[in-house]
Amino acid sequence: MTGTAVVIVFLVTTFLMILIMILVWRCHWILVLLFTGLSLIVECTYFSSVIFKVDQGGWVPLVIAGAFLIIMYVWHYGTLKRYEFEMHSKVSMAWILGLGPSLGLVRVPGIGLVYTELASGVPHIFSHFITNLPAIHSVVIFICVKYLPVYTVPEEERFLVKRIGPKNFHMFRCVARYGYKDLHKKDDDFEKKLFDNLFMFVRLESMMEGCSDSDEYSLCEQQTQQSRDTFLNNNGNTSSPNMDSTISSLDSIVALKYPPHVNISIRSSAQVSSNTEVDELEFLNQCRDAGVVHILGNTIVRASRDSRLYKKIAVNYIYAFLRKICRENSVIFNVPHESLLNVGQIFYV
Template sequence: HTSHRFLGTVYVPEVNWTLMVACLLITAGFRETQQIGNAYGVAVVLVMVVTTFLLAMVMILIWHSNLYLAFSFLAVFGSLELLYFSSVLFKVMSGGWVPLAIGSVLMAVMYFWHYGSCERHKFELQNKVSLGWILQLGPSLGMVRLPGIGLFYTELAHGVPSIFSHFLTHFPAVHSILTFVCVKYLPVSTVAKEERFLLRRIGPKQFRMYRCVVRYGYKDLHKKDDHFDELLIRALAAFIRYESLMESVDEQSEETVTSNGSLESCGAAPPLQAQVDGHTITGSEICLTASSVSSIQRQTPRSLREEEDECAFLIKCKEDGIVHIMGSTVMRARQGSGFFKRHAINSGYSFLRKLCRDTSVIYHVPHESLLHVGMVYNI
């Protein structure tokens, strides 16, 4: 990414090398300037037609222009360019087929990837684990808790992924602290480190399960030396301290005496985001008066002791080791699917996924602390 203002301004060196090789192959294959000119003419006119249709959509959806103005623009310029395009179609058999073939291949690649990604996300949403299923497992999730911290990577910002239940079914033991990590890229150039982690607790305290949404801008790079694990542990500790403070305020401010002697009741409110020790975290919003704000610093002995115990347990689990757990999913079209869906999922999308870098490589996860969980998605 080369721009701090626009998301789509990118530079990919491999694309330049691919274009150079393609130009050399076309020149060596045609060996005549007339056929190269025909291919160039079809490409230019086709780009003009597509640009006109896209600009009409921008006028309607982005600029909110008058519909009459947008359709008038499309009718005038679109008809002229379609007329030009119909004339260059006579040159398709004389070299004009090259840009059409290249465009068709690129369209197929983009469509297969988009279709497969949407089907995968839809499957994960439909099969995510409910909180009720987790609560019925018991205080220790109904299984052995291993020392250390387990980081489950998921693309879901809400809910527990199905890979977690699949993991528990085949391996009935989990780490003492579980954190579901969801990495999201925002349409901004960069995200400050103090705003990178959004944390929330899942279930009661004895479960020691958290959700962490890690936010990156399009110019933020994953590096080996960015100390991701250390930053995440600090954010967890800050969240625990903040949660303990809010619980202390809850106990002390149920009925707060205001300056005029009246009583003010403060009930539960929706979740909020706050910054503690430089980390943006979530918690429960508390309605506070001037006297109750000053009481935040005075934690009850019980909440202070619980905070110290939980932070000490977090440090101990960190010393025991951190394991990064990632899903290694295989997508298959279910039996009875149509011809197009079978080939789009089983062939097109599966082939494109094999060409992509693994998530562990993108996030620079060390191999000695990586655990892959295999699962088949029957779409």
């Protein structure tokens, strides 16, 4: 019986090692085949010896392995169905734009952090939320935490921020990327880093608004990098003491290449962008001071009524039990309980 357990451990380790060599280490296929062949020779030798001892008690580890295989398959099946449901039921941008800046609701002060598994699009849990509640926060940020097949992700590349819809909607998407060595639950400054990157995105976006021509791109790229460095040095401070000097530098450089009337138009555009940037940063700071709420979706999977008996047992009982004993998303995402809001919905497979 001990030999059977050893063989099972060997087989699982070998298959996982193959995945790591292909996806993470990106080894050459010849090296992968060589490792697989040598490992299977040793493991098949052990496995053949175990097969001849089934009548002597070797069947017990095989039954245990089969039970674990069923559990893992049911977990994978339920998780895959949940993800497919979220992918196919995403809210269209046309529907969001049709609601208007207020989203057809009362926009209350504060920031709502909506956690989702989708790196693109608006999740269905958001439409479910605003359909059943009469109000939504003034700023909505969709957060997607993704683990990449790399050792670690540098801090400066951790967050990817994008705006959703027009500016007056005040909706953003943030993808937080981690490597398999990074632990999101130990990222105590996650919320602070998130807002620092959001403020930096607003500033960079404002700097790039006046750069529509190809000749202006390199110039605005230099100014954008200067603004980025200034922002990081100020540790996310929303005030812009160097904005006047940035605009002056912009005027002096542009004056060498463009006529005076073009210089005036670019200067006016830069001043408008600066004012818009400061106004939005102040608005974000006010909403942050009003309170931050973490909104988690709790999607419950159920088998449809016309499903077969084995599917009902697998989905309604085994998968539901596994979801119950697993760690909650609030623990995984390190969400404070005093600002946590769970939004549940049921769908049938």
